[in-house]
Amino acid sequence: MNSKFQNAALSTALALIGVGLFFLLWLALNRFAPDLPTPTSTWQGARIYIVEPFAYRGEQDQGLLSLTSKSLILVAKGYFIALLIGAPIGFCLGLSKNFTRTFDPIVQVLRPVSPLAWFPLGMVLFLGTGGQALEYGALFTIAVCAMWPTVLNTAVGVRAIPQDYLNVGRVLRLSKTKMLFKIMVPATLPYMFTGFRLSLGIAWLVIVAVEMLTGKVGIGQFIQDAYMNANYGNIIVGILTIGIVGYILDRLMSVVEARFKTA
Amino acid sequence: MSFLELKHVSKSFGGHAVLKDVNLSLIEGEFVAIVGYSGHGKTTLMSLIAGLTRPDSGEIILEGKPITGPGPDRGLVFQNYSLLPWLTVGENIALAVDSVFPALSPEERAAKVDKHIAMVKLSHAKDRLPRQLSGGMRQRVSVARTLAINPRILLLDEPLSALDALTRANLQDEISQIWQADKKTVVLITNSVDEALLLADRVIPLTLGPGATLAAPITVDLPRPRDRIALNHEPEFKRLRAQITEQLLGYSAARRTHVSRKLVLPDILPEDLDHPRVNRPPRRLSEEKRELISQS
Ligand SMILES: Nc1ncnc2c1ncn2[C@@H]1O[C@H](COP(=O)(O)OP(=O)(O)OP(=O)(O)O)[C@@H](O)[C@H]1O
Ligand SMILES: [Mg+2]
Numbered sequence: 001m002n003s004k005f006q007n008a009a010l011s012t013a014l015a016l017i018g019v020g021l022f023f024l025l026w027l028a029l030n031r032f033a034p035d036l037p038t039p040t041s042t043w044q045g046a047r048i049y050i051v052e053p054f055a056y057r058g059e060q061d062q063g064l065l066s067l068t069s070k071s072l073i074l075v076a077k078g079y080f081i082a083l084l085i086g087a088p089i090g091f092c093l094g095l096s097k098n099f100t101r102t103f104d105p106i107v108q109v110l111r112p113v114s115p116l117a118w119f120p121l122g123m124v125l126f127l128g129t130g131g132q133a134l135e136y137g138a139l140f141t142i143a144v145c146a147m148w149p150t151v152l153n154t155a156v157g158v159r160a161i162p163q164d165y166l167n168v169g170r171v172l173r174l175s176k177t178k179m180l181f182k183i184m185v186p187a188t189l190p191y192m193f194t195g196f197r198l199s200l201g202i203a204w205l206v207i208v209a210v211e212m213l214t215g216k217v218g219i220g221q222f223i224q225d226a227y228m229n230a231n232y233g234n235i236i237v238g239i240l241t242i243g244i245v246g247y248i249l250d251r252l253m254s255v256v257e258a259r260f261k262t263a
Numbered sequence: 264m265s266f267l268e269l270k271h272v273s274k275s276f277g278g279h280a281v282l283k284d285v286n287l288s289l290i291e292g293e294f295v296a297i298v299g300y301s302g303h304g305k306t307t308l309m310s311l312i313a314g315l316t317r318p319d320s321g322e323i324i325l326e327g328k329p330i331t332g333p334g335p336d337r338g339l340v341f342q343n344y345s346l347l348p349w350l351t352v353g354e355n356i357a358l359a360v361d362s363v364f365p366a367l368s369p370e371e372r373a374a375k376v377d378k379h380i381a382m383v384k385l386s387h388a389k390d391r392l393p394r395q396l397s398g399g400m401r402q403r404v405s406v407a408r409t410l411a412i413n414p415r416i417l418l419l420d421e422p423l424s425a426l427d428a429l430t431r432a433n434l435q436d437e438i439s440q441i442w443q444a445d446k447k448t449v450v451l452i453t454n455s456v457d458e459a460l461l462l463a464d465r466v467i468p469l470t471l472g473p474g475a476t477l478a479a480p481i482t483v484d485l486p487r488p489r490d491r492i493a494l495n496h497e498p499e500f501k502r503l504r505a506q507i508t509e510q511l512l513g514y515s516a517a518r519r520t521h522v523s524r525k526l527v528l529p530d531i532l533p534e535d536l537d538h539p540r541v542n543r544p545p546r547r548l549s550e551e552k553r554e555l556i557s558q559s
């Protein structure tokens with residue numbers, strides 16, 4: 001108990017030291033880059049966005065959390081599309097050797113493509129939808145970029161299903177659907193959730209690029225605005241917000257992931 | 264007519280012959296125990312009967328019909344329990360019951376599940392996940408799951424080998440009671456001669472692989488119910504145990520001489536690197552000796 005407490009105290013202390021060093025580095029950088037705002041000026045410039053996180057002073061002028069929630073909603077939509085497409089593809093890859101032979105090269109080629117490259121294609125794809133093209137293009141970009149970890153981890157998980165579990169199903173002569181949903185999906189879930197967590201990380205990574213490209217209001221657009229209006233301090237605030245939100249999302253997914261670690 | 268029959272069954276994995284020319288014939292209601300060494304094809308034999316693997320050659324016939332695939336008429340209790348870790352005890356058994364008796368009403372099926380959980384004395388653990396159970400409890404769930412689908416034949420693959428001696432003795436008694444209650448045909452695989460003699464009507468040793476096969480069956484003519492303590496003083500039990508143990512040890516003794524014969528050195532001598540071999544056959548130990556003899 002005591003050592004546990006000491007451990008936690010040590011962790012907190014070291015983490016605080018890390019933050020302190022970060023600010024020292026920041027101050028040091030101020031000497032070399034005169035345009036980089038100091039911590040104080042950054043705080044003064046961004047104060048209003050932080051202390052009134054949900055304020056709405058106009059479409060382009062909102063509190064940080066208000067902007068973040070807009071980004072999160074877009075990410076959530078794109079992310080769920082990624083899961084809905086990625087998990088079944090992963091299952092097919094894991095189940096069928098020939099499916100893998102056919103599509104694995106394509107997956108490997110498309111996987112490293114940047115969101116900046118996907119977005120114009122997304123726009124072209126949905127040009128016919130007129131006013132909705134930006135939204136659909138954005139979702140397309142997020143989904144396409146975020147789905148790969150889900151695809152690959154699901155495939156690995158399916159290949160790793162213990163033969164014994166499948167044998168249980170075979171002895172009971174389970175139907176194909178029962179075999180899938182009673183045995184294969186639950187056996188793959190731990191792997192799938194690892195994929196889901198990584199996918200969420202990417203979806204959140206992509207959002208900034210997407211908002212900069214579309215001009216959709218959100219935390220990425222906040223940074224773009226700050227740059228355009230020479231409010232350089234807000235760039236740093238935006239970066240920190242994105243980082244913290246990403247960290248929280250990752251922690252939340254880890255908790256869910258741990259719950260599904262059955263075996 | 265025999266209930267289960269294996270005719271000249273052979274199976275190899277990637278050129279490695281595991282079972283070769285296995286013959287077996289069981290009558291209905293019989294309890295047969297197969298004893299053998301670890302890693303010599305016992306599970307393979309069970310998988311063949313269960314239909315999970317196909318023999319390379321030979322035939323397996325159950326009640327007159329050749330076995331072509333797995334099915335719930337053969338209840339396999341897996342060596343490693345194979346409970347689904349994301350389902351509770353009750354759900355594991357319910358999955359089996361629901362898929363084998365789709366015609367029953369939900370209440371009847373639930374009753375069947377409860378009955379079989381009670382049969383292995385685990386009613387208190389119905390809502391627990393397998394990882395919250397001890398090894399012995401898991402094995403009982405596995406047995407209950409198999410009994411619940413009411414198979415024509417029970418295939419028990421070393422169900423008790425992973426357990427401590429006391430739990431093992433308890434479960435042996437439970438299996439014995441269950442068998443006496445409804446006289447199902449049982450094939451039990453075990454590595455314990457005592458366990459085989461306690462439970463079975465016939466004991467069949469499995470010889471050593473590669474290409475293991477079943478030896479001649481040994482009939483166990485001990486009165487039932489058999490009491491493990493009284494059995495220890497029974498001369499017939501002692502005789503059978505000695506006979507089977509000796510037979511099994513004989514296999515590995517034969518294997519040892521076999522191995523030592525394999526270790527005979529090759530009939531060739533090291534080359535002298537200062538006089539490289541050109542147009543000259545390699546020097547052989549046997550020939551060198553002859554040379555020496557002729558010289559003297
Ligand atoms: N699917 C498989 N592919 C390749 N080799 C296999 C396969 N299944 C079994 N074998 C081989 O067949 C041999 C017998 O295996 P098996 O599992 O039948 O042994 P066992 O007698 O059940 O052993 P144990 O007592 O340890 O359970 C082993 O050498 C094993 O490596
Ligand atoms: Mg085995």
